[in-house]
Amino acid sequence: MYITIAVLLTIGTPVQLRAQMKIGQSLPDSIFHNVFNYGNSSLKMSDIDRKLVIFDFWSFTCASCLHSFAKLDSLQRIFKDDIQIILVNQESRDDTENLFKNRKTLVKPNVPFITSDTVLHDTFGIIGKPALAWFNHKRIFQGMTNSVSSEDLRRFLQTKTVDTDSYVRQPEYRPNHFDTRLSNSMTYYSYIAKHQNGINLLYTDSTLSKSPATILDLYIAAYDPLDNKRYKRPGRLIMDRQVKDAVQAQNLYDYLLHVPNTGLAERHKIMQQDLKRYFGFDVKVEKRLxxxxxxxxxxxxxxxxxxxxxxxxxxxxxxxxxxxxxxxxxxxxxxxxxxxxxxxxxxxxxxxxxxxxxxxxxxxxxxxxxxxxxxxxxxxxxxxxxxxxxxxxxxxxxxxxxxxxxxxxx
Incomplete structure (x- = not known):
């Protein structure tokens, strides 16, 4: 028995899939385009023969999805003869590749990525992430889960069953705090808001976002353009008593900046200015022995x-x-x-x-x-x-x- 795990990214051209697929239905021999981290720019399902396929939906703003990439890479390596993980998202191929180029510490699993998808999301009724769709070696739909582990894979290999009872359909997320009727016309803006559940902030080459975030999270993000979390490391953050008192309140915020045609460094400068206006703290990077x-x-x-x-x-x-x-x-x-x-x-x-x-x-x-x-x-x-x-x-x-x-x- 072989297993394929596919983490679903967006697909660029239509494929013949059923809307709202049900357990027991089969996955057609579809061809997916806008594929990278693979030998070809397209992927045909029949090329993945005799393996369990798991479509795992993810997005740039799904923190748990990003954190799972290291585990997915390990699972693919451990079960390489039995599984094939395929990542699928709705962002474009260029934006997906740039995500890994810009975030040096983000693990890129050694698996194919299918990008620019709408069809698969509609087929499985995906709104929030993470969500994984399991198919057996005959491409028969087995059900949905919110995660995958080595124990899950071994259980399937031995019993041909997957525990779908614990699956929770994730809620719909909005890309910002604006009225959806107006948000598409917003071209240049930044804001800080009290955190609201259901907000999954937009991430593109023109944005800078942090959510949900404490005051410290916001400042560390603003002064750390490479997102390597260096100021969270020992000894690298200094605060006076007034700042510590404010931080202890543990209030959560959402920050979003959208400025087209600007580089990452410039967007971080704008974020620093926004934080100064809102919180009023003096912040600087200095050398300490x-x-x-x-x-x-x-x-x-x-x-x-x-x-x-x-x-x-x-x-x-x-x-x-x-x-x-x-x-x-x-x-x-x-x-x-x-x-x-x-x-x-x-x-x-x-x-x-x-x-x-x-x-x-x-x-x-x-x-x-x-x-x-x-x-x-x-x-x-x-x-x-x-x-x-x-x-x-x-x-x-x-x-x-x-x-x-x-x-x-x-």
Whole structure:
């Protein structure tokens, strides 16, 4: 038995599908266009033979959808002989590709993307996301779920059944706070509003949005154009007492900026000005000397370079949902060094609440193997032992680091 998981993106040309498909009905041998991250710009369902197909609908503004991409990538790798995940959304191919180009930390699953879809959304009556439509190896519709896990896939492989009882149809979302009769005519605007459920803010190359967001979320977004959340990391955010009191209120807001024909940096400047007018805080990025953990190389000998084996990554701390990392060894094989640096840095900062800085200046594909306890327990002694195998070391040093300072206006 084979399984295909398809995360539904929008389709550009009509395909012959039934409206409101019901369990037991079959999926035609349709051809989907506007496909990327695939060998061709179109995808024919008959090319995915003898696999379970799961259409998983997502959108740019569905946070849980974006967060699930790393898991989807792992599931596709683990069940590669049995499943094929296909992502499907209503945004254009260009906008979808730009989403990953602009958001460097967003994982792009190694699966096909079908973009510019309306037909599949109508066929399954999709309004909100996430939503996944399951088809067996004969392309017979099995039902809908809100998520997928390794346990779900194994259950289907063994029993040919999927638990659809817990599926909750997501509510309809609006792209902004305006009257829908007027919103399409709005061409240049920005606003801050108290958060309302049912608002799923628009995301395009002309917009900048954050929802739902605390005051801190808004300021961090405004001063972090690359969206790498650096000011959420240890030591990188400084507030005076008045700001801390305001932040503790935990009020939620929606922010949306739409300014055509402007670059990302200019849109962030406008957002900064909007926040100044609304909240009145003084904000600046400044250098501070912070005690940090610094990753360095101890020799010029390259003990990291990959041998070219099949790519594999189980380099995570334990996660009960990911069975393939429940082993004595965690590996990162034929993957970019930055993956290793980012994962290690996140674990170190979470464990020790101090900044992590990578000063190796290393790039390229690597093979790295760590003892599982090293990542699960994150003790400096065992960490240094595993790093030493690759002529790496973690040293404690004071480093000048950019921090975001937020204070009450005088």
């Amino acid at each position: 912070l005690s940090s953990f610094v990753l360095v190389r101890t020799s010029d000998k390259d003990k990291l370079k990959t041998l070219g084996s099949e790519p594999k990554m189980t380099f995570f701390a334990s996660n009960p949902q990911m069975d393939d990392i429940q082993s004595e060894e965690r590996v990162l094989i034929n993957r970019p060094f930055r993956f290793f640096s980012n994962i290690l840095g996140g674990l170190i900062e979470s464990r020790f609440n101090r900044p992590f800085i990578d000063q190796t200046n290393y790039s390229g594909l690597v093979d790295i193997r760590f003892n599982a306890n090293t990542l699960d327990e994150m003790e400096l002694g065992t960490l240094k032992i595993d790093l030493k195998k690759y002529d790496l070391d973690l040293i404690e040093q004071e480093i000048w680091i950019d921090v975001l300072s937020i204070t009450q206006s005088k």
